[in-house]
Amino acid sequence: MTEEMIELFKELVSIDTSSDPNSEEFPSTETQNLFAEILAGKLAELGAEDIQADKYGYVYASLPANTDEVIPAVGFIAHMDTSPDCSGKGIQPIVHKNYDGGKIELKGVTLSPEEFPSLLSYMGKTLITSDGTTLLGADDKAGVTEIITAVKYVIEHPELKHGKIGICFTPDEEIGRGADHFDPNIFGCDFAYTIDGGVIGELSYENFNAARAKIDIKGKSVHPGDAKGIMINAALVVAEFNSKLPKDEIPSKTEGYEGFFHLTEISGNVETAHLDYIIRDFDKDSFERRKALIREITEEINREYTSDTATLHLYDEYLNMANIIDEKSPAVTKAAKAMEKAGVEVKIKPIRGGTDGARITYMGLPCPNIFTGGHNFHGPYEYVCVESMLAAVKTIVNIAVK
DSSP states (O other): OHHHHHHHHHHHHTSOOBOOTTOOSSSSSHHHHHHHHHHHHHHHHHTOEEEEEOTTSOEEEEEOOOSSSOOOOEEEEEEOOBOTTSOOTTOOOEEEOSOOSSOEEOSSOEEOTTTOGGGGGGTTSOEEEOOSSSOOOHHHHHHHHHHHHHHHHHHHOTTSOBOOEEEEEESOGGGTOTTTTOOHHHHOOSEEEEEOOOSTTEEEOOBOEEEEEEEEEEOBOOOGGGOTTTOBOHHHHHHHHHHTSOTTOSGGGOOTTOOEEEEEEEEEOSSEEEEEEEEEESSHHHHHHHHHHHHHHHHHHHHHSOTTSEEEEEEEEEOOGGGTOOTTSHHHHHHHHHHHHTTOOOEEOOBSSOOHHHHHHTTTOOOOEEOOSEESTTSTTOEEEHHHHHHHHHHHHHHHBO
8 A cells, every 4th residue: 555655646746736826717727627637537446436526626526335324424625736835846756765864955955853853753764755846745635645545445445334435625725715616515424524734643623713914005106306295105105014013923933822914925116015914813802803903004004194095905714613613523533533543643733724624614514634744834845754644544544434
C-alpha cells in the first residue's frame, strides 16, 4: 500500500490546480475541472458508484452499504485546489527516505530542524517535499490521496462491513469558496469529515469565525505645489487606516485562541488606494467587535476627510463549527476511537483557519476535520510524512467500517 500511495500522491501533486481569488468563474481555474475528471476516473477504476463530476467542479461518489445492519452513512471530503500564495505549477515532489534529522537542502530553500523543530519527530521516517521552487500541494492532495487509498482498501476487503460511504472532492477551498455549491442531498450522509488537517492525530471541531474587509480609498490628486488644504493622498490614507488597528493583533503575534486582523493586500497612489483584510476570531462576540472596529475606522476616515473617501465592503466567510459540534458529538467521538484503534494519539485542537467542513456543518451535516500528516502549508517549506499519511488512511477505514 505504501509505495502505491506515494506514487498516487506524486502523480496528483504534479497537476497544477491552484485556485485564483481574482477569477469570477467557478471553479476559479479550468485546471480544477480537468483534475475533477481525473479523480472521477480513478474512482471509477476502483469500483466506486454514483460518480459524478458536476458543472461546478465537485466530484461525488459513494460505496453502497454491504450489510443489512442500520449503520449511519459517513462521508469523507478533501479539496482539489492548492493555495495561490505560492506557485503550484510544475511541482517536482522529492521523497526523502529514512530522514536523519539533519537539514534538507532544496533549490534555494533549506528545511532545517532549527527553524522547523517538528522535523525531529520524523527521524527514520519518509518525508516528501517539493524541489523548493513551489509548494508541495499536500494541502490538500494528501487528503485526496488518503481518501482514495482508503476507498481502495475497503473495496478490496469486502469482509469489512460498512454502511454507505460518501466521497466528495471540492474546488476552490483555498479562496473560501469550497462549499459554495456543495450539495448535501447529493452527498447523502449523516455526518462527514474533511481530511484537511496537519500533524498526525489532529482532530478539530473548532475553527475561526471569519470575515473579509475590502476598503477602497478615493483621494484627490492635484499638483503638489498647490496642494495645501486640497490634496487627499489615498496612499497615505490607507497607511493611516492600518495604523488605527491594534498593532499586536496580527498573525505573527498571536496563537491558540487569539484572533487577529491580517492585512493581505495594500496598494495605491495619490488618487486611489486599496486595503484587503481577513478578520479571524474564535469567540463570536470578539469577532463582532473586530468587525465593528473596521466600520468605526472607516467612519473616522470619512469624517476626517470627505464622506466618500473610504468605501467598505465587509462580509462573513464562515463561522465556528463549535457552535454546533462539541467533543461529545458522535462524529467527534467516532473519529477519536478510530484514531486510537489506528495507534494514533488524539490531539484535539482548534483550527487557526477554516475548512469546507465549517460551512458544511452549518448546512446541517456535522463535519469535523482530521489530520493529513502535512506541515508548513502554502509555501516551499511544505512537507508531509508518509507514515502519517498511512495513519490517516487507517483512521478513515476505521471510521468507515463497522
